[in-house]
Amino acid sequence: MLTYVARRIIQAIPVVFLIAVVSFFLMQQAPGGPQLAFNQNHHITTAQIDSWLKSWCLERDPGVVGTIREFAGWLGVWNCTGGGLLSAHGLPNFLPAALGGGTNGLLHGDFGFSIASGQPVLSEILNRVPATLILMGVSWVIWVTMAILIGVLAAVKRYSVWDQATTFFSYIFYSLPTFWLGLILIFIFGVALRWFPVQGIVDTRAAPAPFATDAYWAALAKDPIPNLFDIGRHLVLPVITLVAVSIAADSRFVRSAMLDSLSQDYVRTARAKGAVERSVIFRHAFRNALLPILTNVALELAFLFSGAIVTETVFTWPGMGRLYFDAVNARDYFLVMGILFIGSILVVIMNLVADVLYAWADPRIRY
Amino acid sequence: MTSRDDPAPPGSTVFVTGQGTMPVDIAAPADVAAADVEVALESLGQWQLAWRRFKRHRMALFGLAFLAFAVLVAIIGPIVWPYDPLIIPGVSGTNPGGDSPSLAHLMGTDNNGRDVLQMVVNGARISMTIGITSMLIAGFVGITVGTLAGYFGGWVDNVLMRVVDTFFAIPLLFVILVAAAFFGEGKVISLVLIFGLLSWPLIARLIRAQFLSLREVDFVEAARAVGVSDLRIAFRDILPNAIGPIIVAMTLIMANNIILEAFVSYLNFGISADQISWGNALAQSQNYLVFGNWWWAFFPGIAIALTVIAINFIGDGLRDALDPRTRL
Helix, strand or coil: CHHHHHHHHHHHHHHHHHHHHHHHHHHHHCCCCHHHHHCCCCCCCHHHHHHHHHHCCCCCCCCHHHHHHHHHHHHCCCECCCCECECCCCCECCCCHHHCCCCCCHHHCCCCECCCCCCEHHHHHHHHHHHHHHHHHHHHHHHHHHHHHHHHHHHHCCCCHHHHHHHHHHHHHHHCCHHHHHHHHHHHHHHHCCCCCCCCCCCCCCCCCCCCCHHHHHHHHHCHHHHHHHHHHHHHHHHHHHHHHHHHHHHHHHHHHHHHHHCCHHHHHHHHCCCCHHHHHHHHHHHHHHHHHHHHHHHHHHHHHHCCHHHHHHCCCCCHHHHHHHHHHCCCHHHHHHHHHHHHHHHHHHHHHHHHHHHHHCCCCCC | CCCCCCCCCCCEEEEEECCEEEEEECCCCHHHHHHHHHHHHCCCCHHHHHHHHHHCCHHHHHHHHHHHHHHHHHHHHHHHCCCCCCCCCCCCCCCCCCCCCCCCCCCCECCCCCEHHHHHHHHHHHHHHHHHHHHHHHHHHHHHHHHHHHHHCHHHHHHHHHHHHHHHHCCHHHHHHHHHHHHCCCCHHHHHHHHHHHHHHHHHHHHHHHHHHHCCCHHHHHHHHCCCCHHHHHHHHHHHHHHHHHHHHHHHHHHHHHHHHHHHHHCCCCCCCCCCCHHHHCCCHHHHHHHCCHHHHHHHHHHHHHHHHHHHHHHHHHHHHCCCCCCC
């Protein structure tokens, strides 16, 4: 098992590297750059912009070689402060700092700084992760629970009215554009009925401090009930949106996994030996159907981090999807790369976890 | 078992004839059933059989009818409906978000007084163009790459599949930004190309998987034995047998790309404001929802939703119809 995990991790490295290269190159090809932020400022000189860019290891108009150099700087192979491939100690820059390598770049655990805010990329991300995890986590728990209930019931009562109705509605919800569903919900429950707030994660006038600041967490710990209630109210509409569009695929998946399991020999054996139907369904069929469901659901976990760009935009939710979108718009190169990189690492990890989970839960599989 | 199980309606049974399984509906009167068998014995082609199975799927028929209607609207609607999308008349009522639906404006107007029905009708053109064309591009590239990878295997397969893996991870927003530099911002052609070139990997993978299972089948062995060339085997013998799942995947891609257009236009990454697509027709409507103008967001959105639902139902019907294991 350990060799298997190790082999998978080693295989994943070139894939992640390739994704990083392609993303970086595409990002560089996009017109404009972070220096565009200075266009409004008439007092800034070209020389100032250039020295500012240089301090970020960027170039104004990098050719292919320049882009490779920038990428190498982000990765930590290139020493941006002069010295090229060598660190200040005259040794290869990619070595760990303790062995005389450089300190910049991903290889040294440095994601760089957000160009727009000047904050370290990691702290920008950590700032946004709570909101995204709250939104995506709550939605995920609800849609997985509901998908399992709906799917199992549809499989057990195959071709029944329930089965056909859930099939029909899952196709409908699956086909709705997320943002449109969000807009309709905003209009009905936010504008017309005024039941739920339509933007943000907390009520900015009532909140003790801006969300995700230390002061906010302190206030939340001291006075949890009204603050959690406030977040809960803001959660309702975006969670409904996310659950509605995500539940279809999962409930269909659960249904077919359960149907597959119900047609197996061990289910027939269980029935033949006279087990009650409830026990056949839950102890024999469902427990086996849980295997593929578990792996599928584990894969979804990786995407919780990245958030939902559209839902977060519609409801102005201060999460990762929104952070990524704004960073792309501002050509905030290091922030974009940081988010993409952590996202793809998580996908690789959750893929691995799903496979290991499967092998652990299914005694027939051996690596 | 198919992934979306066979919806064999209760009350039908299977009557085995010399040419495989022929279905007879026992709920129907005996003479009708006999007529069915007779027709069946006249050796229906693969496509005729598929069409008979498809017709049984009521939602798929509705979907087909709606899609035909939508295409018709896209073609003649902008000519018939008497409002020019580029003329900005201004709002006549007091609501800054637009006039509510009336006889003159069946779906109301937006904040500039433009007729929403006109935007829906004009938007159908761009949305349909993007959906259909990107689907065809994805189909063409995906079938070619998947066939090459699946048939030749070995290092060809390895290289092509790594390309496919990378394409799955390409961040869409960057590609749109880069394409804007080449084609100009918000051009239909750039979205068509991008959506097409980002959705072919799905088809390539599907075909490759089909090839891996079909490569060793007897009729391929036979073709190889009589000296048919590799490419001819790939395209004439194996591909037709893999076509069912591909067509289904292509309908999914079309539906997905229509939603994707709306999604990027909503984020201001899509079609530019001087053209009307369903996505950018409602992109600005959110700012005016507080004035109670539900119609502006509702009608373009319902057009997207209905079209996508129709396509998905067609795909569902095709999945059953093109699967030779499905019974009528």
